Amino acid sequence: MNRTLRKKRTSTAALLFAAASGLGFLAPATAAHAAAPDPVYWSFSNNTYYPNQCLTGGKKNSQGTSSVFMATCTGSYYQKWDWRGEDPTNPSFLELQNKATGLCLATDYKSDDYNAVWASTCEWRPGMRFRYVFNDDMPNSGGELMSDFTHPPYGDYSELRPAASGAVYNGLPDFAWNGTF
Template identity: 35%
Template sequence: MDTSFVAPSIYQQWNWLNPTMDGMHQLQNRGNGLCLMTDNNSDRNAVWASECNSSKAGQFWENDLPSQIASHYWFDTLRVSPGSSAVYSSDNNDDYNHHGIPLETHYWNPSHN
């Protein structure tokens, strides 16, 4: 039996910062201090880490939806790309109905404290 264990990297862990925009929060990476950011340039938006800036709407997220993290741009939630580890922000219903992307790619579960 393999008893080895690799602790999750702090670069894969995120903290919710205090709400400042319409009750939404910034998500700050524990490893590098950068905030998760997106834009609203298409129906599938890139997600990246950027210097935290409370005036950037693309850095604000909410987790009021069960198992989903919604961006400040309504109807867009974080998702993984099927078959890869790429993360995007897009509308889950549009992804499913028009592109066949499973709804489960939009589901997230907390796993650190």
């Protein structure tokens, strides 16, 4: 076989190997390549006090945050929330990420009542850990949508609650949330 033909065959074989590797045909199957499960999106309404009103994330502003408020339930992506993350300090609380904006629910610790609620970049910091607990004792009332206050200054947890204005605060107990997915 002449030298030119051998060189062409070697180059062609190398090119095919590189292409197959790049497409993943020759890569071993690993956990890193396993598909992540699809998110399960939740909607939260507070029908006891505000019929057909759902927790809604606003459009992202120039600071990269958004408002959170109650609005008529439409099923839009702004009303869909996904539980995400894993908090090693308190595994029963997770981040709650909005499907439309990719931002996570957040609150502050300025008082033990009427704390602001908004959506911000998802990160593990105080005020960004939440959970939903259905009240078996009061099946017609719904459940609690709580934030973790185990991190200083207040300790324990506090519930989200809507106001007549449509604003959402974090503070005194509200057992009327209905979480559905």
